Every structure is written in C-alpha cells, then in structure tokens.
Amino acid sequence: MKTRKRFLKNLVNKLEECRIILNKNNFKSVNLYFQDESRLGLITKQKRVITAKGIKAIGTYKHSYLYNWLWGSFSPITGESFCMTTQSVCKELFIKYLEDFSNHKPTELKIIIIDNAAFHSTKDVIIPQNIFLLPIPPYYPELNPAEKIWQWMKDKIAMKIYNTLAELNQKMEELIKTAEN
Template identity: 40%
Template sequence: MLAWFSLNVLGIKRRVRFFCQDETRFGLKTVSGRKITAKGVKPIGKVQWQFKATYLYGIVEPQTGASFFYEFSHLNTDCFQIFLNLVAAQFPEDWLIVQLDNGAFHKAKRLQVPDNIVLLFQPPHCPELNPIEQVWQYLKRRFRWHLPKTLEELRQWMTQKLQALSPETIASITGRASILEALSVARI
C-alpha cells in the first residue's frame, strides 16, 4: 500500500525499499547462557559486573539482507537523528520505508526525518513484529560468556561479528514468510 501510494499519489520515481530499524545495548557485564556439562552438573562460568555499555543502532532489509549498523554512546533523539542522516546518505537513490518501535526519541518533535525516509511505527509493546530483533538475538547468543575487558575490546568484537554477517545470513534471519509475501504483493 505504501509502495503504491508513494509511486502513484506522491509521484516518487525512486526504488522503494522496506527496512526494519532498532537499537540494542552491548555492555561489559557478562551475558550468561547455557553451557554444555555432564548430566547433573551445574554449569560454572566467569562473570564480570562492569556496567559500561555502548549502543548499536541498526537497519536491515528482510528481502535482500542489506544492512547498516552504527555504534553510539547514548540512546536518544540526537543519536537517532545522526543515524537517520547516515542511513539517508547510505541509500541516497532509494525511498525507504522504515519500520520501528514507538520509542519516545523516535517521535521527538525536533526530529527531522530525511526526505528519502518515511517512518512506519509498529503497534506498541510488540517487539516480536520487528525482524531486526532476531539479528540482536543472533549476536547476543554469540556474546554469551564473552568477557571483554574494555569498551574498545567490545567494539572490536562487535565490528568483527557485524563484518561476518553476510546479506544472505541477515536475509535468512529476518526473512519471515509473512513479510516477504507482503512485499512481493506490494511489488517492493
């Protein structure tokens, strides 16, 4: 519907693409998880309780696996504005429909959405509707029991894991049948 509206009503002649956006926090506090042990043996692992963290902003296209990630120190309107500007610059020839949650900083009055982006807000309290949540789970499963000593070491780990994510992997994680079917009907 949005693709038809953008092409026929607004007269936009750019390629229309559907992306999903979200943010997540990675920190130095240990993320625990399952460990393989003998039957009846309780798993033991080293933990650290440092509360320093960084935020990873991301955008993914479920249809092709195209993505863009950027790290920020905060989760606020200023950082989100910078992120939107970076996304608009990353895909300057396309018109982007971006699905995102109802975070207050996503709806701030001072937020200036770039001309090639339209924000599509999902229903409140429904993170399961946003496929990028599975990308965060994928990364955080690999982060279990990882003990970076500094934020710089954490950033290096994140960079390495993000570079290893191919478009095919992202498409397989985020390409839900319902979304892909809707996009094929919409001819996006």
C-alpha cells in the same frame, strides 16, 4: 483489538503516502528495513550450557557497567544492514542516525519499520527525503525482526569476557558482517 484496527487503518494510509512518494520522486531503488537499537555492554551475559550429569558448568564473569548502544537497520530483502554505535539513546541521536542512514545510499528510498520508542517521535523533525518511517504498534516487539538479530548477536557474545568497549564493538562488527552474508 482497537490498537490492531487503528494500526491496520494507519498502515493503509502510510502505504498510500509511500506510493505517492514513489510517483513523485525518481529513486533508483526501494528497500525495506527493520530498525531497532540494543544496549551491549561489558557485563558478561550468562546463559545455559550443556554439561555431563553431575558436572557444574564453570564460566568466567566480568561485572562492569560500561555499555554502548548499537543502532541497526536490517533489510530482509537484500540482507544489507546499516549500524551506528552511540553512548546513549535520545531524539537527537535518532535524527543523526536517520541522516547518516539517508547518506548511506542516497538514491535508494528506504522504508523503515520502527518501534514506538519515545525518542522515535518525529514531531518537529525533518525526515530525509529518501526515508519513509512506518511505526509498528506499541508493545508488539515481536513484529520487529531486528529483535531476533539482537538476540542472535547477544547469544554469540554470551559467556565471553571483553576487556574494552572497542573490543566488544569489533566483535559486533564481525557479527554484522556475518549476518549480511
């Protein structure tokens, strides 16, 4: 309960900061994004399948520990997305992601809802002028709709074998384009 009250109080202060930024700067547009990252790898994701009674489902399986991290920001307003693939997650890569995302549409103010991952700490970090970060409370992943997008993508690649990370990344790019439409 205390976390919730603290979050709501912080939310009011953050939105006031955002209002001040909008009055100071001349952005051509403002957009809301939900940001998250997910690990995707070559190990086959298994899931349940429907079969006739008495028939056991047979699926191929690949056991591999090669994976990439997919960083994504998704707008529920316009349907736009911005994604970046990396080999790991860390604060330096988060900063690079923010810089790249800032350059994606430099005249747009991006209000980004982020989770409280350790590498999202913005202490000693210069955040680009057109990005405003709004963290959700810790341990509330259900407040971030980007989690649903990752689950949808992982369901689409389940029970399929990808031989290389490049092949998997190509499939993920196709799914992102599909999600935008």
